[in-house]
Amino acid sequence: MEDSRKHVIIAGGGITGLTAAFFLQEEAQRTGKQITFTLIEGSSRLGGKIETYEKDGFVIERGPDSYLARKSIMTELIEKVGLKDDIVPNNTGQAYILHENKLHPIPEGAVMGIPTKLMPFVTTELFSWPGKIRAGADLVMPKRKNVNDDISVGHFFKRRLGTEAVERLIEPLLSGIYAGDIDKISLKATFPQFHETEKKSRSLILGMKKLQPSSSKTHKKAAQFRTLKHGLSSFIEALAKSLPQEQVWLEKKVVSLEKGENGKLHAELNDGSIVSGDAVILTTPYAITKTLLPDRVLPDAFHETTPTSVATVAMVFPKKSINLQHEGTGFVVARNEDYTITACTWTDRKWPHTAPEDKVLIRCYVGRADEQDIVFEEDEVILNKVLADLKKSMGISVKPEFYLVSRLVQSMPQYDVGHKEKVAELRERLEKQLPGVHVAGAPYDGVGLPDCIASAKMMVNSIVDKS
Ligand code: FAD
Numbered sequence: 297m298e299d300s301r302k303h304v305i306i307a308g309g310g311i312t313g314l315t316a317a318f319f320l321q322e323e324a325q326r327t328g329k330q331i332t333f334t335l336i337e338g339s340s341r342l343g344g345k346i347e348t349y350e351k352d353g354f355v356i357e358r359g360p361d362s363y364l365a366r367k368s369i370m371t372e373l374i375e376k377v378g379l380k381d382d383i384v385p386n387n388t389g390q391a392y393i394l395h396e397n398k399l400h401p402i403p404e405g406a407v408m409g410i411p412t413k414l415m416p417f418v419t420t421e422l423f424s425w426p427g428k429i430r431a432g433a434d435l436v437m438p439k440r441k442n443v444n445d446d447i448s449v450g451h452f453f454k455r456r457l458g459t460e461a462v463e464r465l466i467e468p469l470l471s472g473i474y475a476g477d478i479d480k481i482s483l484k485a486t487f488p489q490f491h492e493t494e495k496k497s498r499s500l501i502l503g504m505k506k507l508q509p510s511s512s513k514t515h516k517k518a519a520q521f522r523t524l525k526h527g528l529s530s531f532i533e534a535l536a537k538s539l540p541q542e543q544v545w546l547e548k549k550v551v552s553l554e555k556g557e558n559g560k561l562h563a564e565l566n567d568g569s570i571v572s573g574d575a576v577i578l579t580t581p582y583a584i585t586k587t588l589l590p591d592r593v594l595p596d597a598f599h600e601t602t603p604t605s606v607a608t609v610a611m612v613f614p615k616k617s618i619n620l621q622h623e624g625t626g627f628v629v630a631r632n633e634d635y636t637i638t639a640c641t642w643t644d645r646k647w648p649h650t651a652p653e654d655k656v657l658i659r660c661y662v663g664r665a666d667e668q669d670i671v672f673e674e675d676e677v678i679l680n681k682v683l684a685d686l687k688k689s690m691g692i693s694v695k696p697e698f699y700l701v702s703r704l705v706q707s708m709p710q711y712d713v714g715h716k717e718k719v720a721e722l723r724e725r726l727e728k729q730l731p732g733v734h735v736a737g738a739p740y741d742g743v744g745l746p747d748c749i750a751s752a753k754m755m756v757n758s759i760v761d762k763s
Contacts, residue, residue: 301330302763305563305571307550308579309337310344311745312737314535316577316752323760331763338549342536348527353652355527356610358702360745362521367746377534385519386646390624394689395422395464399627409466412505427460435499443495446713450479456500468628472639475604475708477665485715525649553588561732575732575759582739593725595718601710605671606663607703609682611696613656618692636662636670636681675701709739
């Protein structure tokens with residue numbers, strides 16, 4: 297007997313694909329609609345960029361390490377898959393900017409680098425006096441004439457606060473999230489809150505100050521991030537467990553996609569087999585997705601900038617062998633400094649569950665948008681450069697007793713100016729020319745893990761509504 301259920305093919309088993317499968321199953325149960333799915337993952341494991349190394353009392357994240365707590369969709373899902381008791385908030389503490397070989401505390405009241413308190417900015421040694429005065433010009437500068445238009449993050453902040461504030465504070469903080477060239481990244485797609493503030497308020501500083509919750513007007517710093525006791529891979533495992541195993545296929549790649557005369561969508565796999573369905577959700581990286589779609593639906597110059605590659609180096613030291621002189625959770629490196637690392641997290645301080653008490657766990661990042669070669673060096677070459685930087689910045693002169701290099705090649709999609717409009721254009725063209733085909737995940741609706749989950753949910757809702 298023919299299966300009358302609506303069949304959805306999901307390409308990619310990262311957080312987006314897995315949560316799409318979860319939501320499809322949940323919605324089918326909730327609505328009683330006859331919907332099923334097959335998730336097809338090209339590699340031998342689920343999780344995509346998420347991968348935890350858990351051994352000997354260490355919990356080391358090779359990719360993402362946490363998520364923004366205020367984006368509650370992820371917490372809700374973690375609770376649904378039974379991991380509520382494993383949720384861990386970050387330890388809050390001072391973070392620093394490395395500038396001219398010195399760690400400068402990020403001035404209190406800086407929201408993504410935008411000052412919302414006067415005194416810490418006046419007294420910090422991070423900026424020169426001309427730099428401080430230039431940043432203060434934001435208070436009187438008129439908004440852009442075409443304030444509704446998109447603009448690059450770099451141009452936006454340089455105009456409002458000046459080059460020094462951008463290079464020494466804003467760029468290092470923002471590139472931690474997008475690892476891109478901030479003069480190309482879209483403000484609307486990456487930091488819509490600043491775009492909205494620009495529209496509503498004469499000054500960015502005053503506008504951001506107004507938006508601060510009252511708790512940050514007092515001195516109390518709330519934990520903004522969450523992770524899981526056994527690492528983010530435990531979330532992937534719990535999601536996978538909630539799905540029927542036979543509907544999750546590993547080591548199978550989608551290599552082409554076609555619409556048949558009967559309206560069905562046919563996905564060809566790398567073993568030559570064909571899977572047919574009524575809808576498809578492509579959660580693969582855009583470089584793959586665009587090979588699966590006809591040119592006529594692809595917007596011009598969409599994702600023209602190649603995603604940035606980064607590597608992380610996790611290092612374990614015996615606590616007694618190093619003396620961390622600064623309180624706090626880590627630092628980011630200002631632009632134009634003579635350093636290979638872009639950031640350094642004192643992981644066991646930010647996340648005490650990640651290392652035994654007598655060990656120090658430090659995680660450094662390498663790979664700037666304009667400096668990609670380092671990511672492809674041998675592990676030892678990367679380690680030695682990182683250690684040289686740690687010696688200069690923190691005085692660490694011992695070798696780690698254990699280290700783990702993780703490369704994430706072309707892993708950070710770059711949202712160029714006009715990104716949002718191009719995403720809308722792609723989805724509109726798909727709807728008209730290839731109905732049933734959907735795109736979701738990091739290349740479109742935000743790179744944060746909760747954004748990927750929200751993107752999956754949006755596509756599932758649209759499929760379920762039409763069923
Ligand atoms: P992916 O995880 O890339 O999944 C896509 C999947 O598709 C992969 O499993 C791949 O194998 C599979 N695939 C590829 N081709 C095919 C094919 N032809 N057929 C079938 N399957 C295929 N976000 C945060 O919120 N917090 C963080 O702390 C954080 N840190 C990060 C640190 C790093 C170093 C990086 C790179 C990213 C970080 N991010 C963070 C961002 C976040 O990790 C990603 O945006 C998110 O994991 C992307 O998930 P995804 O499912 O969309 O894509």
